[in-house]
Amino acid sequence: MMDLLRLSGVHTHIGRYHILQGIDLTVAQGQTTMLLGRNGAGKTTTLRTIMGLWQASKGEISLAGERIESRATPDIARLGVGYVPESMAVFSDLTVKENLVLAARDGPLDDSQLDWIFGFFPALRRFWLSRAGSLSGGQKQMLSIARAIVEPRKLLLIDEPTKGLAPAIVMALIECLKEIKRKGATILLVEQNFFAARELGDNVLVMDNGTIVHRGEMVALAADVPLQERLLGLSLEAHQ
Amino acid sequence: MMILSGDPPRSRVLTLVLVLIILALAATPFLFPGAKALNVAANICVFAALVASYDLLLGYTGSVSFAHTMFYGIGSYAIAIALYGMGPNWAAVATGIVVGLPLAALLALAIGLFSLRVAAIFFAMITLAVASAFQVLASQLSWLTGGEDGRSFQLPELLRPGTVLISKNLFGYEINGRILTFYLVFAVSALMILALLRVVNSPFGRVLQAIRENRFRAEALGFRTVFHLTYANCLAALVAASAGILNALWLRYAGPDTSLSFSIMLDILLMVVIGGMGTIYGAIIGATIFILAQNYLQSLMGVASKAASEAGLPLLPGLLHPDRWLLWLGLLFIASVYFFPTGVVGRLRNGGSDKSAGASH
Numbered sequence: 001m002m003d004l005l006r007l008s009g010v011h012t013h014i015g016r017y018h019i020l021q022g023i024d025l026t027v028a029q030g031q032t033t034m035l036l037g038r039n040g041a042g043k044t045t046t047l048r049t050i051m052g053l054w055q056a057s058k059g060e061i062s063l064a065g066e067r068i069e070s071r072a073t074p075d076i077a078r079l080g081v082g083y084v085p086e087s088m089a090v091f092s093d094l095t096v097k098e099n100l101v102l103a104a105r106d107g108p109l110d111d112s113q114l115d116w117i118f119g120f121f122p123a124l125r126r127f128w129l130s131r132a133g134s135l136s137g138g139q140k141q142m143l144s145i146a147r148a149i150v151e152p153r154k155l156l157l158i159d160e161p162t163k164g165l166a167p168a169i170v171m172a173l174i175e176c177l178k179e180i181k182r183k184g185a186t187i188l189l190v191e192q193n194f195f196a197a198r199e200l201g202d203n204v205l206v207m208d209n210g211t212i213v214h215r216g217e218m219v220a221l222a223a224d225v226p227l228q229e230r231l232l233g234l235s236l237e238a239h240q
Numbered sequence: 241m242m243i244l245s246g247d248p249p250r251s252r253v254l255t256l257v258l259v260l261i262i263l264a265l266a267a268t269p270f271l272f273p274g275a276k277a278l279n280v281a282a283n284i285c286v287f288a289a290l291v292a293s294y295d296l297l298l299g300y301t302g303s304v305s306f307a308h309t310m311f312y313g314i315g316s317y318a319i320a321i322a323l324y325g326m327g328p329n330w331a332a333v334a335t336g337i338v339v340g341l342p343l344a345a346l347l348a349l350a351i352g353l354f355s356l357r358v359a360a361i362f363f364a365m366i367t368l369a370v371a372s373a374f375q376v377l378a379s380q381l382s383w384l385t386g387g388e389d390g391r392s393f394q395l396p397e398l399l400r401p402g403t404v405l406i407s408k409n410l411f412g413y414e415i416n417g418r419i420l421t422f423y424l425v426f427a428v429s430a431l432m433i434l435a436l437l438r439v440v441n442s443p444f445g446r447v448l449q450a451i452r453e454n455r456f457r458a459e460a461l462g463f464r465t466v467f468h469l470t471y472a473n474c475l476a477a478l479v480a481a482s483a484g485i486l487n488a489l490w491l492r493y494a495g496p497d498t499s500l501s502f503s504i505m506l507d508i509l510l511m512v513v514i515g516g517m518g519t520i521y522g523a524i525i526g527a528t529i530f531i532l533a534q535n536y537l538q539s540l541m542g543v544a545s546k547a548a549s550e551a552g553l554p555l556l557p558g559l560l561h562p563d564r565w566l567l568w569l570g571l572l573f574i575a576s577v578y579f580f581p582t583g584v585v586g587r588l589r590n591g592g593s594d595k596s597a598g599a600s601h
Contacts, residue, residue, distance in 0.1 A: 074465075
């Protein structure tokens with residue numbers, strides 16, 4: 001399977017801190033790759049570096065064969081990379097509709113795509129003209145994901161979408177992400193919820209101290225409790 | 241609704257206040273005879289447009305600029321120098337506009353491209369430095385600008401107070417060139433405010449709001465924020481320069497005190513804050529409150545002080561003495577910021593709206 005995203009020897013410094021210390025990873029076309037690891041391992045920094053929000057100090061990042069490590073964030077987004085940051089990142093002063101129109105970069109919204117999104121997140125239709133800031137946490141996260149998928153993207157970078165959400169909303173979110181997967185999307189997903197990780201992941205990368213310490217299939221990691229404990233300090237069973 | 245670009249005041253009280261202000265301004269030459277009332281009304285019109293243009297920057301992009309009076313001054317000086325040098329004719333007015341507006345836009349473009357790609361504080365500092373330099377330059381180039389004395393000039397014949405367009409016998413009111421100039425100021429200011437309302441309610445305006453809230457998030461959606469911010473800076477500069485042109489035409493004068501001083505910048509900031517940032521309507525409210533207070537608070541206090549004195553009240557006559565008007569003006573602003581932290585418009589709008597559409601679900 002063709003690699004859509006490839007990182008080779010990527011280093012990122014934030015101030016005097018050396019966060020990413022030579023990341024090598026690939027994300028295969030049409031697959032969901034989970035990026036796991038303890039807090040502070042460098043997962044979010046990896047996504048932000050791919051997105052150009054932090055400049056890689058060394059190494060190569062290529063998207064569909066095209067080098068992007070020196071490109072500005074808007075150019076990377078225009079190449080078809082959708083980014084869902086953590087912490088329910090919506091534009092609070094804009095309405096739900098305006099948030100989505102903005103994500104479509106002012107092109108017309110595709111009605112069938114909208115209906116599909118509303119199928120998963122009916123609240124977005126209900127609060128279509130409400131200010132995003134007045135939505136609940138779960139609704140904000142739905143809007144944040146809807147913003148990334150309102151237009152077809154080559155690659156989705158999603159950072160902890162289930163963080164802080166009620167279990168019922170987490171299930172809806174997992175179903176939505178599964179459906180996005182079925183439609184052939186390529187996803188690099190940072191997740192701390194191992195149930196969600198097991199449900200969604202095809203492949204898995206585990207990070208520690210700014211490097212990739214394990215790569216393989218999600219199914220294999222899910223079945224190997226000692227490996228989970230060694231890599232992550234806990235097991236999937238403990239989270240079920 | 242079309243004329244307001246789908247962004248009505250969204251509050252009955254606010255609508256009523258705005259309608260009253262606009263009607264009062266439009267009828268000033270007939271309702272409030274005398275030069276002072278007309279001056280105050282023209283001042284409100286000019287400042288409403290100027291403050292609205294600043295609101296585009298501060299309220300919609302979150303950029304703090306100290307160069308807004310510089311653009312205002314460029315407009316004022318361009319028209320003054322043209323009319324002074326070429327004589328009181330329409331060609332001079334056109335020359336002032338053709339030179340002043342592009343100059344303001346070019347300077348805004350240069351400042352924007354140079355400083356808007358970095359931290360907001362850097363943009364604020366650059367605008368402060370450039371505005372200070374421009375103020376010194378305007379003062380030093382006395383052969384061109386008239387230095388500290390500024391430039392007085394004559395208007396084209398049609399706009400002069402002595403030109404009677406409709407004699408008093410006809411409607412009981414005389415329409416002269418001065419009143420025509422007032423309506424020119426009123427109409428152009430109104431058009432600029434409506435245009436700004438259109439801008440902030442366009443897709444471009446939504447991107448500006450997104451940038452204000454989180455610039456990186458807007459970039460992650462593919463928006464080149466430097467260009468959006470620079471474009472907004474240029475638009476604001478164009479409107480500020482146009483307001484400067486109107487001010488110079490009204491005063492028949494351009495000088496450092498009336499068009500470049502930092503006290504004007506502070507006034508603009510106060511008007512934006514009092515009226516309500518990020519609303520455009522706040523500019524009209526802020527300019528009206530501020531300029532009315534600036535012009536009438538002193539005389540109002542004189543009346544109140546005299547009445548208190550005649551009533552034999554202790555302490556009050558001294559406190560309300562007209563010489564203390566600046567103290568009361570300051571207190572008025574502190575009170576308005578304290579009681580209306582989102583400005584008058586924000587307060588009136590929030591008063592009637594549901595703040596928690598989905599939070600309870």
